[in-house]
Amino acid sequence: MATIKRFPWINHFLGSPTGYIVHLQKGKLSHEGVGQAFWFRPASSVLSEVPVDDQELPIMFHAITRDHQDVSVQANVTYRFSDPVSVAGRLDFALQPGGAGTTAGREQVATIIGQLCQSHAIDQIAATTLAQSLERGVSELRGLLAGALQADARLQSTGIEVLGVQVLAVRPESDVERALQTPVREQLQAEADRATYERRALAVERERTISENEMASKIELAARREHLVSQEGTNARREAEEMAAAALIRAQAEAERQGISAKAEANQLELVGEATAAREAATMAVYKDMDQATLLALAFREAAASLPNINNLTITPDLLSGALAGLFQTTTPAGK
Template sequence: MASIKRYPWISHFLGSPTGYVVHLQKGAVKHQGVGQAFWFRPANSVLSEVPVDDQELPTLFHAITRDHQDVSVQANVTYRFIDPVSVSSRLDFGLQGAGAPPAAGKEQVATIIGQLCQSHAIDQIAATTLAQALEHGVSQLRNVLTEALRTDSRLMSTGIEILGVQVLAVRPESDVERALQTPVREQLQAEADRAVYERRAVAVERERTISENEMASQIELATRRENLVTQEGINSRREAEERAAAGLIQAHAAAERQGISATAEANQVRIVGEAAAAKEAATMEVYQGMDQATLLALAFREAAGSLPNIGNLTITPDLLSGALAGLFKDAPAVQPQPAAVTARNER
């Protein structure tokens, strides 16, 4: 932004790097260029500053399609001043004093470019339907406006160069736009509902699979439990059979042992009896050849083993004579004196 310092009867101008200044003094160009600095007298000088940097001009206008639908076009035009002297001579870019209204050069450029854009866009949109304008309007309008503005004679003679045109949007009225959006919204809603239904179907299928797996697991557990109970019954029955068989074997073994013991005892008794009988028979055979006195002596000896202890023994003459008579058969008999035999038992 250029700055002007004012002194009595004279002022000083200091330019900016983006402003092209044209100093006219008495109708003749005194100074011109970018970044100028000079003294001038306000009484006979006119200063104009034309920006030489790129300028952005947004524009918005309406047009009617072939099927009588109103659409709004939003565009942005980039331009610059390539001939600042011509621009300063045809447009108002003068530097005003303090308190004066600003120069209207930019507003004039905006009006010129906006009217050119609107006229060419209206001609292009009027030949297309709403659907075509919405589908291909942005690219078609960009090409048409770029070509039309760059070849416009007024802009070229003024010293304005169009660097580019961008069509940002071609939109119908709000009611029409909502109506056009409804089928797409319904389709999107239908797709969303279908996705929800598919997700629910997948969830139900997964739940069914989980339920089937749980049921299969329960059936498998029940089958295994049944097999376990059956196997436990078989094991118990086999264990009982084995215990019965073992008991039977033990009973047979005990019976056999008892039979063997009984047989052994019977054989022992028989052998002992036979031995005792043989002994008795041998004894009888021995006793058959003995006389009465010997037998009597043997009887006394056998009886003595089972008789109680006898402390005193009294032998009478009759008993002694009989015994002596047996011992001495050939000796003469001696008449003994009567005597009494008394015995006293002692323990």
């Protein structure tokens, strides 16, 4: 931005690196260029500052398609002032006394370029349908507007060079756009639903596979348990059979032992009986040759051994006479 310092009857101008200054002194070109610095009399001088850097101009306008649909076009035009002197002579880029430039020149350029873009774009869109405009309108309009603006005689004579055109969007009205988006949204929703169903089906299939694996595992475990129970039963049966066989062997051994013991006891009893009988026979043989009085005395001795102890014995005459009478009666036949 240029700066102007004011002094009495004279001012000093200091330009900027992006502003091309055109100084007319009494209608004649006195100074021109970028970054100028000079003194001038304000009463007889006219200053114009034309920017030499690239300028960006956003443009938006409406057009009607062949099927009577309204579309909006958003574009951006990049341009620069290739001939600042011609621009200063045809457009208003005058500087204010304080050094600030007017906006009239930029507004004029925006109006010129905007009208050119709109006129060419309307002709192009009017020959296409809405579907065609939305499908290939951006690329077609970009090439059309770039060629038309770069070849426009008015812009060239003014000193304006168009560097490029970018068409950002070609959009229908909001309700039409929503209507056009509905099939795509429905299709996307259908695709999303299909993906969801496939994901659910895959999850169900995986769950079924997991359930089958669990069932197969349970069946295998049941089969192994059945085999284990059968093996345990076989082992228990074998153990019982072995225990029964062992018990039978023990019983047979015990029976044989008891038979041997009984036989031994019987033999012992037989031997004892034979010994006792032999003793008795020997005793009887001894007693056979003894007299009656000796036998009676032995009998009394044997009886006395089994009688209780008698501390006092009283023999009365009656008892003694009776005993003697019985004794004599017994001994008398023996004497005969």
